[in-house]
Amino acid sequence: MYREILARWDRFASAQSRSRHLPPRLLAHLRPGQSVLDIGTSDGRLARDLLQAEPTLDITAIDSHPRAETYIPVIEANGHDVPFADNAFDTVMLIDVLHHDLHPERILREAARVARGRVLIKDHYWVTALDRAVLRLSDYLGNRAYDIPLPYNYLRLEEWRDLFTGLDARVVATETFHYSVYDRCKQVTFLLDTGCKE
Numbered sequence: 001m002y003r004e005i006l007a008r009w010d011r012f013a014s015a016q017s018r019s020r021h022l023p024p025r026l027l028a029h030l031r032p033g034q035s036v037l038d039i040g041t042s043d044g045r046l047a048r049d050l051l052q053a054e055p056t057l058d059i060t061a062i063d064s065h066p067r068a069e070t071y072i073p074v075i076e077a078n079g080h081d082v083p084f085a086d087n088a089f090d091t092v093m094l095i096d097v098l099h100h101d102l103h104p105e106r107i108l109r110e111a112a113r114v115a116r117g118r119v120l121i122k123d124h125y126w127v128t129a130l131d132r133a134v135l136r137l138s139d140y141l142g143n144r145a146y147d148i149p150l151p152y153n154y155l156r157l158e159e160w161r162d163l164f165t166g167l168d169a170r171v172v173a174t175e176t177f178h179y180s181v182y183d184r185c186k187q188v189t190f191l192l193d194t195g196c197k198e
């Protein structure tokens with residue numbers, strides 16, 4: 001019962017903001033016909049939304065805790081050890097995944113390895129203690145119903161930049177935003193170029 005209430009809240013809140021505003025932001029960084037690996041796809045709904053908007057995308061989806069029912073086929077795999085060859089995908093997406101893991105650097109290294117062009121990240125950042133509290137509440141409401149790990153591993157913008165240091169990739173775009181005036185969670189996208197690899 002409690003889980004069903006949380007799941008309903010998540011569907012309502014997402015429909016109001018995230019599902020409307022996030023796909024266009026991501027599509028701005030994807031090209032028609034590209035191969036895309038979506039690490040941490042969950043139920044694949046976001047990937048399905050991207051495919052509806054741009055059907056020529058070739059999206060492969062993996063998750064360490066896939067849902068029982070998914071919108072697209074999902075391979076069970078951990079982002080710490082991605083089961084694909086080096087440079088296998090044009091773009092690798094990590095959308096609201098890294099703050100769910102205590103070792104985001106491992107996932108990033110794997111993402112940079114299998115991406116021959118870009119790594120597209122959407123996550124959160126925080127400035128004040130209130131930001132962190134709001135993020136925790138939002139994360140709990142959005143994910144508790146589905147048993148998604150919740151380590152609440154939020155980073156400041158400078159900590160994100162430190163995380164990217166040492167990767168075979170360079171940051172080519174950073175954008176901070178809110179989904180709406182009512183949404184107090186701080187959102188950020190990073191576009192990494194992996195074209196500098198040997």
Ligand SMILES: C[S@@+](CC[C@H](N)C(=O)[O-])C[C@H]1O[C@@H](n2cnc3c(N)ncnc32)[C@H](O)[C@@H]1O
Nearest residue numbers: 040041042046063064065078079095097100101
């Ligand atoms: C909040 S959901 C985001 C789902 C989807 N990317 C989206 O934006 O709608 C985070 C997902 O990341 C997955 N995840 C967390 N750590 C992971 C890891 N190390 N490898 C693969 N998936 C992971 C979780 O299982 C969960 O399904």
